[in-house]
Every structure is written in C-alpha cells, then in structure tokens.
Amino acid sequence: MTPILELKNISKAFGPVKVLTGVDFDLRPGEVHALMGENGAGKSTMIRIAAGDHRAEEGEIRLDGKPRRFAGPREAQGEGIIVVHQELLLFPALSVAENVFLGHQPKTAAGLVDWGRMRREARDLLDRLDCPNLDVDQRVSRLSVADRQRVEIARALSRNARVLIMDEPTAALAEADVRRLLEVVRRLRSEGVAIVYVSHRMNEIFEIADRVTVLRDGVSVGTRPIAEVTEASLVSMMVGRDIHQLFPKEDIPRGEKRLELRGVSLAGVVEDISFDLHAGEILGIAGLVGSGRTELAQTIFGVTPATSGEILVDGKPQKIASVREAIDAGIAYVPEDRGSHGIIRAQPLRENVSMAILDRLTKFSVVDTGREQSLATDAIKRFSIRARDARQRVGQLSGGNQQKVVLAKWLATEPKILILDEPTRGVDVGAKTEIHRLMGELAKKGLAILMISSELPEVLGMSDRVLVMREGRLSAIVDRKDASPAAVGAAMMQGRREPARAGAAR
C-alpha cells in the first residue's frame, strides 16, 4: 500500500538551533500512527512541516507518492491534511460554531456565510463528540480548557480530513472524555482516514495506535508496529536509557500539622472543604476536569479568596485575602497553566526565579542583583535546569525545564506548604521522574505537599493520602494502602449526573 503522506529526510532549524535532522516518516490510509518523544524532541515541529505551517530546509514531502510543497497551511488543508494543534489555536472572542467553521464556513447560494447551517452543523459535530451541554453560540473565551479542547477537535472533524494529525489532543481531557475521543478516532480510522496521534500517555498509545515512531533530539529513533514494543522499551527509546522507577515514592514519617481547612467554600465553585496536611506528607487531589481542584488550590493561595470557612496554618487561623498573604504564611503554588501564570517568557531565568521573593532580595527596595544571580545559579545546579546561563530567557527553554524554573521560583520562598497543580502536565518521561524525585526529597525535608493531578497513576504513585473531589465537593479521602484505581475512580465518578441527551438541553 502506498503511504498517503510521506516525509523524507526532513531537516529544520530555527536560527542556529537544529530541531530536526533527517527525519523520515510515513503514514498509511486507515492507520493510527503514534508519534512519541520527550519534550522538545521535535514532534510539533514535524507536524507543522507536514501541515504547511513551517517550511523544511531539507527533504521533501510526498502526498500520494508525489512530491509536494505547501506554501501555507491553507494549501495543506485543501489537500485534506488537518491538524489539532497542541496549543489550542482558537478565537476567544468568537462563538463556538464560528470557531469550528472559520476558514470554511458553509455558504448560501449567493456565496454568503450561512449562519443557520453553520450552527446546525456545529451542533451535530459536538453531539458526535458527546458534548450536548456545549452551547454553539457561547464565546470560546468563556469555556474551560477541556471544552476548548473539544472545540478544537470538532473543528478538525468539520473538515473532511484525509489525514488527521492530533498533537496531544488529550492533554486537557479527563478519562471519560479520552474514551469518547478514542471512540471517534477508531471510527475515523475505519472510514479510512489516516491519523497521526501524539501523546505522552502510554495507555492511550497502546490502546489506539497501529504503529509508533519515536523522535529523540530531532532524530527518528525508529518506527515499530505497536505489537513489537512494550512500555519499557518505548521509554528507553525516548530517553535513551532505562527508567526503572517511575514513581520514586519514599516513606516519610508524618510530621506535625501544617495546614488545615475547615469548611472552606468559594461561592458556587468550591463547597465546604475540610482536610489537614502534615509536614513530610504528599497529599494528592484527584478528580475529573472541572471538579474544582484548581479553584480550591487558588482559594488556599489567595488568588480567589474563600467566601467562607477557615484556613489554619501551623494550627493558627490565617487570613488569606491575597497572594502576598499566602506567601507570607509560607504557602507556595505551582500553577497548572505554566505559560500564563507561572513564567514570564520574555524575562531571563534569573528574574523569574527571584520574582516571588523580590522583597527579600532588596536593600531600600533596590534589588540586590548579586544575591539574585547566586540564587539563580544555585537553582540551575540544584534542579539541573538545562539552560545556557542565568541570563537566558525562559521562553527559550523546553517545557520540562520551564517547569523546573517555576519550581525553583517557588522553593526560593522557602515555603512550608507547597501546592503543585498538574506538576507534570505536558512534561516528558525523563523530566517527569526528575520532578517526582524532587518531590520526594522535599517531603523528606519536611515540606507539606498538596499535589493536584489528572493522571491517576501519578496520584496513586506519589501520594500518602488521596483526596477526591467531585463537583466542587470533597467526595472521599483515601489512604495510600487503600488507594486503588478502582476505589479512587469510583469516588471521582460516583453519582455523577449523566449528561442529558442532545436535544433535551436546548
């Protein structure tokens, strides 16, 4: 069978940085071809080349066996090559329906945009993805990350794709949504669509992929049928070494009580939460997307101060009405949205690391740059951040290294309580284990850690206790010894209303 799409000997550099070197890739009709690799391995770049978004310096693209050059994304789309982008390229100010159809709106006979048909067809597509609650007239800026991901997928489905490329489509989705998406992928495959599927989640790969290609440092390490690889062999292909222990959890004796919540609520989002957190403990929070975990964390951290209830730090009631007060109380929060809440891309590593403790680095409100510099170089060493020096802009680092910068920034505040919100989202296996190892170390030093994660294995692997949230409420607290995927999963889903059927909601 001739491949529908073929990349031959592709090389690409951004300025002096070589990102892809002589990569080969082929895609057959009716297959799901997984693409894997560490952060910064060049997956997204390769995809963008195939989609006509970037131009490769060397190599050629063959479509149906014939060489092609794409002048821009529009040409590639004309050939039926459709991409679900990793960074959710949506139009926040426009409606859901319009986001789905922008660039190829249905037209009336007179060549005008047919709004009625556009809304109907958008509705149908969303129903196919099983999200009847998503209103097609809603502005995308008001949607949650998960819903935006759905819109992005609906957009790809709205074009009659021959080649569908999905770059981490499930990064923001929870279990149930992932199931439905995989369903759709299977159906498309059976209709003969060729699919490229990028994900850092192993189980999805094994469930859906027919073949897998692994990139490492911009070089293709190889393409294998899925039956010929195991999780361990994939990991060693990706990182170039074996990883023995994914979750290096150590047992640390529980210290004294650091943080206690008594009936904390944030009107309408988080209701009546009570729990305690001890020194040396890692408390995991599990829950579906939208269950209010981020809101809870941000309430503790003073971003959205609690509307009722009490927060106690070291046994004393603490008023937390702003981020500043939370930091002064010894709380640190590593946010889930790294790009918009964690780092300042345009500023040097040094200034990012010192940002939360600027007031401590000053004499008469003048920043002591000497101390700042040594703080940054220490951080680079301690967290083995791969950066040129402390003056490199954070935006130039890879995702995993950016995450380490955020960690360094917050640990510089010498917190007693560390809240980690999705600490390893979109982080590759290698960096992930490093972050996990670090968490263990910190706990050992007596830090109390609250970790939010949508990856069940991570929650189960790293936590001493697991706190489960559902629809803004606490639904269970499970001890490590009792924490099984089944038990936690059940607490997450329990009593969850079945989404109403399509027509009924309108």
Add this chain to the structure above:
Amino acid sequence: MSRRLTHTLGSLGQEILLVVVILALFAFVGVYNPRFLSENNLTSIFVGNAYIAVAAIGMSLVIISGNIDVSIGALIGVLAVISGLLVTNGYPIWVAWLAPLVVGAAINAVVGCLIAYARVPSIIATLAMLSILSGGLITFTGGQWISGLPAGYQLAQFRLFNVPSPVWFMIGMTILAGFLMRYTTFGRSVYAVGSNPEAARATGISYKATVVKVFAIHGAIGGVAAVLFATQLQVIQSTVPVGLELVIITASVVGGVSILGGVGTVFGSTLAAILFAAIGSSLIFLNVSAYWLRAVQGILILATVLADMARRRRTG
C-alpha cells in the same frame, strides 16, 4: 430560541445601550425644547456629522482586526484637498469624487503593508503617517483654501426623497459594512485575525493579506468621508479639524468595538457618532454653557464604558 435571543442581545449589548441613551437624550431635550425634534434639526444632526460616522465604520474594521489608526483625520484632510484640486483644475466631477477613494485605499494599503509585512505596530506606523500627512498637506497647499468649486460638485448637498445624501451614505455604508462583516468570509476573517492572529494563520487565513485589505478598505471609506467633508460647503479647508482622529476612534470604541480586537459591530460606531452629534446640538438647545461641552462628553464616554464593563461582568 430564547437562548439564542439572549446571546444575540448579549452580543449587541452596547448597540442597544446606545439606542436607549440616544432615545432618552432626544426625549429629554425634546421635552425641554420641542424644536430639537423638528425634522430640520434631526437632519442637520445627521448631515453635519455623517462624515465622522462614515469614517468610524472604517476605523471599526481596523480596530476589530486588532489595530488602530491615528492618522485618519490627516488622511481625510489630504483626500479632501485632492478632490478639490482635481475639480478646480478641470477634471470631471466624477473623477474628483472617485479619486479620494482610490488614493485613500492606496495610501493605506502602504500603511497596511508596513504593519503586516514589516511588523511595525499599527499605532507607530499611523503616528508616523499622521506627521507625514499633516505636514505634507501644509507644505503642498501652503494653507490656501480651495474655492471656486463648480456647480454640481457638492455631493453632500444632494437630496434623495428629500433626505440629504450624507444621511444615505451613512445608513447605506453602515448596512453594507455590517453585511460585509457578518456574511462574507473576508468579514469573518477580520474578526479571526483580531481575535487570534496565530490561530488565524493555522486556519488558513492570511494575516498579512487581511490586514492590508482592512487598511485599504479603511482608506477607501476615508475617501468617502473626505468627499462628504469636501462637498458640504463652497470652500475646502486645507487643514484638518484638530483631534478628528480621536473623535473617530472614540465613536468606534464607545460603539462597542473592543480595543483588544475581535469584538464589535459597525452599527455601534454609527450610533455612537450620532450620539456625539446629538450631544453637541442638545447642549445648545439646553442652554448649557458651551464651556462645559467637553466635560459632558467625557462623562458620557466614561459612563457608557463603565456601563458596558458592568454589563459584561454581569453576563459573565
């Protein structure tokens, strides 16, 4: 259905607010002095400011696309003078009417290229254009007014069904532009580019081409405004009204076009332009000392914007 209605009302919030404010103003002043509502006065409110409303349509396009233009006042001055010079130098009247559209489109296409291809931020490119156009205008005309305009040139004095042509232009162009923005792919790509240029590119919409087109259309609309400006009286002034660009931008923004791009309609800016004209006129009718005119305008802009913010917060 009702849900859709709420959405439509929600997205037209600013326009409805403006209609309410305008009606309230007319009612209030009308009660105080019924002459305010005479046909004659209503017409003159519309006629004298139609060119601002027309120019604000183009400005709305520019702002929706995520840019801004502070040179439009100077451009209108230049185009009006070009039109006048053509007609006084013996060119046919229709040439004098059309040339500003073409020249305006050409000049602004160049500005659009600077913004799209050379990546000069629009406020800087147009700030520079403001200097170049306004300085160049004086250098070129030496400050002489253009008089001796031939009969039949005064387009803005024509009437159709006893309604002066500027009103027709204002209404017609608003509807045309509203239609263009809502029902054509080009119109939708202007919103897309303003909302998220990166995403627009990935969707196959050319940022560069869209921005250049938006500026060219804005220039052509500026040409229409210039012709209305030039043909209202028997002479053409060779300077630009001071602060005209701010009035036009304010009309757009108070009309609900978000300065952050991607949001708004052209109906709002036309309504806002009408509102400003009505305020100016009503202060005279209310015998409010003209010294306070600008303070009242300022308070009104602020009130409209704050009301809009409050409304947006309420509807989420």
Add this chain to the structure above:
Amino acid sequence: QSAWTGGDDQPTNPLACTGESPAPEPGEYNGGTPTGAPDRNGKDLKVVDIPKLVGVGYFASTASGMQEAAKELGNITVNTDGPTRANIDEQITFVDNYITSGVDGILFAANDPVAIAPVLKKALDAGINVVGYDADAEADARQWFVNQALPNGVAKSMMDQLASEIGEEGSFAIVTSTFTTPNQARWISEMQAYTEKCHPNLKFLETVEAQEDNILSFNQAQTLINKYGDELKGILGMTSVATPAAAEAVQQNGLCGKVSVVGLALPNAMKPYINSDCIQSTILWNTVDLGYAAVEVMRQVADGTLKPGDKTVKAGRLGELPIVNQSQVLLGQPKVFTKADINDFDF
C-alpha cells in the same frame, strides 16, 4: 444671559454712535528697542513671518501681501513659517529657533500676548527687529504693531451693519472660534459695550464655539437656526472661517433675506453668497494690505526711518498710515464689502 460669552475683562472704549470719531492721539512710544542691533540701513534683510498658524486662508493672504511688499522693496526676503495649530507653545519654539538661526527681523501674529512676550524680548535683546501684525503682544516685547483696525472700530462696523440689516429690535447669535482667542474676545467685549450704548434694543441670544473648523461652524450655525427658528434674525461670524460657513447654513436652509449674516471674512470666500444676493455684506480689512504694511514697517524700522515719536508712517502703495496707541500703526477702518465692490478684490 447678560454677558456675551467669550468676552475678556479688559476695559472697553465704545465709539460714538454717529459721526466720525477723531483719530486718537498716539501718545508716548511704549514699544521696545533692540539692543546692539547692527546698522541695517539699506542692507538686505532676512525676515521671518510667524503667524498664529499656517494652513488657513487668512494668513495665506497676509503672507501673499508680504511677498508683494518684499518684491517691491527688493532688499528684503520674507519667509512664512509657523505652527499648524494655534498653539502658544509651538509658536514660542518657532520664534526661539529663528532667533538662534540669526534673522534680521521677526514679524509675528501672537496666539497669546503674554506667553509670547518673553521670547520676543529675547529677540529684541539679540538685536532683532520685531514687528507684530494682526494679534499683538505686550507692547514692550516688540517695536511696532500693525493694527488692522481698532477693536472698537470693528465693533462699530459689525453692529451698525447688523442693525441696518435686521433692524434695531432683532435678535442675533454669535459664532466664534474659541472663547480663549484674544482678538475675538476683545471684539466681543467691545461689541457688547457698543451695543449697550448705541443699539440697546438688539437682542443677544448666545455665543457658540466652532474652532477654526468650517464644518463645525456650519453645524453650529445650523443648530442656532433650528433652535431659534423665526426668532433668529442675524448671525455674527467672528472669524473668517465661521462667517462663510454661517452664510452657507443660511443659504442651504433657504433663509436668504430672512436671516442676515454679518461678520469678518475674506471677500473670496463670501463672493458666492453675496453675488447670489443671499448675504448683503462682509466686513474685513484688506488682509493682503495688512501683510504688505507689516513688511513696509519692518523695512523702515530697520532703516531707522520709523522712530518713536513719529505720527505717521509711509507704507508704499498704501500711502501714509497713522500711528495710534503709542506704538501701533493703523491700517485703517474695517471695510464693508458689498455686491457693488466685492468683485474688485481678490484675496
């Protein structure tokens, strides 16, 4: 409203209602003197003309009068340069730069008499001859000022003309540029004083601002017409921008003969309305002559032939001009142009 909005608070001096007023005695010279000026008698002069703003017809025509005089004299070059907006700050910068560049003489029309004074004094200190026209500065900041017409004379011409057109009982409104413009403010004050004295039954309605913007002037005149309906008998235009725009509004409303427009305007701008019998007259000094006289005075000041204490000055084709108010050269009485003679003028 009792105050004619926009007037200044300076004392007024209304003329007699009828008959010629005697020419006022010049009094003792109160202008300034340049220090250390070189002997410029008969030498080539480099003079700069800095009007209130460039880009309006009014100052374009004074500039053309200056060129005419310069050509006639042959030994003086005049260059007109100024701000594009009637802005005191920019005008000061222009004067300052020309002092540095080393001109022999500065002609100016001040946006603000006080604000411009320090920099003009600086010019005098640098030995530059300084002569004003159209809008004066503080007297000791310049040598001579060529006055186009005395404010009370302007007031009399305007109000007498208005009364003759709308009768002694009519109502009228004023369109001015901005309330802050000194010349207009002065004239309005004088008009108010003169009206109280000589036309006590004329009814003042209100004053509106219209910048130096002809469309806005048109709109404002239009609004006045709509507001007052039949009550409004006359509109006074205080600037050469406002008057033709008001005439246009009257014509477009078909009110020719019902509403009079009286005001200051260049004849060229008013010809269409006067020739079509819509408007009867326009009042102005000859702006070309004003520029012409300013250059003539500058030449004589530099030559030393115009000295403090002189009672008249010879100004080329204009003949002898009287000296009034200590250090002002008076161009003459404002002229009322009518259909009979307006077509003889081209400015």
Add this chain to the structure above:
Amino acid sequence: MTAMTRILIRHEAILGILFVVVLIAMASQNDRFLTTANLLNQARLMTEVGLIAIPMTFVIVTGGIDLSVGSILGLCAILLGVFWQNLGLPLPAAIGLSLAAGTAAGFANGLIVTRFRVPPLIATLATLALYRGLAEGISQARSVRGYPDWFAVLGRGDFLGIPTQLWLFALVAALGIFILRFTTFGRTTYAIGNNEAAAEFSGLPVERTKLLIYTASGFISALAAIVFVSRVSTTRSDMGSGIELEVITAVVLGGTSIFGGRGMVIGTLIGLCLMQILQNGLSLSGVRGDGTTVVIGAVLIVAVLISNLLSRFSSD
C-alpha cells in the same frame, strides 16, 4: 553571539547611533546649532514633554497608555491660576494644590483602569475629554496673568548657568532610570507588561503598582504644567493639547514596546533628544515646520524598521 553584538543591536543603541549621526549632520549644516546656548535652550523647550515622557515610559512598559496627560496639564495650569488669582491663595499654596489636583486626576485614571478594568486607551480617552472639559468650564475662557517675578525663575531662570527646569528634569529622569532599572517597583513594572497574570500569581502588587504609575503620571503632568506656566507666564485652558502624541512618539521612538514589557528610560531620553534636535536643526537649516513634521514621521518609521530588521538576526 557575543555580548557586544547583542548590546549593539538593541534598539537604544541603534537610536544612539542615529542620534550622533543627526547631530553631526545638523552641526555641519549650520554653525549656530552646536553651541552651548542653543543646546541648553533646546533642553529648556523640551522639558515639559520630557518630564511627562518619564512616567509615560512606565505606563507603556506595563502595556498601558495615558492619553489624558495633555488635559491634566491644561487642567492643572488653569487650577493654578484660579487658586492664585480667583481664590486669592498665596502662590506656593496654589502650586501645591494644583500638584495635588494633578495627582488626583492621575489617581482617578488609575482607579478606572485597575478597579473597573477599563482598557487604558479607552479610560484615558474619556478622561482626555473630561479633564480638558473641566479646564474649559472652570476657566470660562479667561486667562490668568501677572505672576510674580520669583515664579518665572522656574521656567525662564538659570541655576549655575543651566536652565532651572533642566535640573528638575534631570532629577525626575534620574529617578525614573533608577526606579525602573534597580528597584522592585521597576521589576514589577516589567513583569506586569510581560505577563500580568504571572505577576499576580507571584504575589507582586500588580494593582498597586499600576495605580501608582498612573498617579505619578498625573503628578508629573501637573509638575509640567507648573513649569509651563512659569515659562510662558500665563494660563490658558488649551495648554498642552496634543502633547500626548509628542510624548508617546518620544517614548516609542525610544524603543519602548507599545505592547509592554520592554523599554528603558534612557531610550526615551534619546528619543526625546533626537526629536528635539531634528526640529531645531532642520529649522536652523531653513526647513519649515511642516517639512520637519514630515521628517520626524519618516524617522519614526525608519527607526522601528531598522530595529525590526536587526532583531531578526538576534536569537530572541
């Protein structure tokens, strides 16, 4: 890339080179240009714009803009006169009150921007009209004159052979450089401009910083008003109109990104001086004011184009 080349392709460095080139070109055109007297005099003339440009740099670095500075200047000038002459206060007290009023006006801007989250462009567009309107309403078109001689020292006098206001300007500029470059306040300013949410999540006082910056902008505008009144020894309600565009031109010419997050006070100073010597030098070489305006517009575009072009060769 070496550190040296990285410094050389900074916009500020390019501008510095451009400045020297213009300086040399102007000096060779006219021997009266490069004299101490002329340069000091130019510095005197640019002080008001320069003063306001310092806080404006901060404002633009946060990604905001303040269009109301010219109106605040006008309002404070009028208030100075009203307090002194109409209310009969001693002049120093009038100065203090006028400074307080400017500060309050800036504070109001800050409140509208931070509390009500109105985009700065719209907020200050509204207060631009409002403050100017207040100035006109309060002054009733009357100007105040006849200030005592000691007051003129600030605007027209010298201290140690250097114009008095230049000392003031130097002080404000030095403070501006110091605060933006070395203090936590400066760091916070940059952080807000680059990523406001991240700054907020790091516990930086975002709202307070913005509020302070807009307030400072009001205060310095009032200070500029005092200097201005002292220089021209009169107050009028139209003072400072249009100055906002000059100030913004100087700041963006100086390399401050209109999108925020990038810029230096040094750059603003160079931009300011470049504009001033262009105006002065061209005028001395016999170019008329309108020609100079055209040249400044062209220089603005060229400066941004060059720095865009060079930044392509740098890694960031």
